[in-house]
Amino acid sequence: MASPQPDYPSSPNFRDFGGLATADGRRVRKGTAYRSEAVLAPDRPDAARLHAIGIGLVIDLRRAVERDFAPNDWWRGHGVELLELDVFADLRGNASPWDRVKDDPTPQSARALMMGSYELFPMVSGPALAVMFERLATTDNPFLIHCTAGKDRTGFMAAMLLQALGVERAEIDRDYMLSDGRFTPAVVEATQKLADVKCGFRVSMETIDVLVRVHPSYLARSFAVIEERYGSVDAFLEKEGGLSDTLRDTLRARLLA
Secondary structure (H helix, E strand, O other): OOOOOOOOOOOOOOEEOOOOEEOOOOEEOOOOEEEEOOOOOOOHHHHHHHHHHOOOEEEEOOOHHHHHHOOOHHHHHOOOEEEEOOHHHHOOOOOOOHHHHHHOOOHHHHHHHHHHHHHHHHHHOHHHHHHHHHHHOOOOOOEEEEOOOOOOHHHHHHHHHHHHOOEOHHHHHHHHHOOOOOOOHHHHHHHHHHHHHHHOOOOOHHHHHHHOOOOHHHHHHHHHHHHHHHOOHHHHHHHHHOOOHHHHHHHHHHHEO
């Protein structure tokens, strides 16, 4: 599916995910919920427009080493609250998906890495989801969810938030796929550096190209793992994300129109 032209060329994966329809006929409120890659140094026109949105909360899903390498100084300089949630902090005994690429640095292994990462998201994201839900229930500010590229960790966490709001699965999938091809040279560079460090050698651009894109099967794998382990996404969100009926109602009242 071809993505529309980005609204912010210096941050092409930045977008409002308001307007998505719920099963009961409501829609996510526009001008409230945003998702993006890391917005580090937008050019002047984009910076002015981004600042005018009035985002008051930035939820940063990156690891500490990513934040140290590319800190959120632009948002911090505008007085925005930063909530840092490392999705992979609870990795525990799970094997790293990067082992697949290290042993076989091909595009096929990169696709297996992506599938493996999405298999892990349900197993490690619970603490971050719980904090995110609680914070979003208590802020009146527009908010932004982001990681480095704004497609995988952000894609999963945004999908879980949309699921909590009752958004139709087809709508969730369409929003997720808007990230395909929306990456900057900085995202490619960061992916290359990460791959080289994880593998201990220079990874080919053909393999990197797989790693900077999305595919419907990736997010579908997360949903499948959740359904296999918990029976339903709602049961997962309740058990691992602490999403009570009261908290869900609060989120829906704040974020749906």
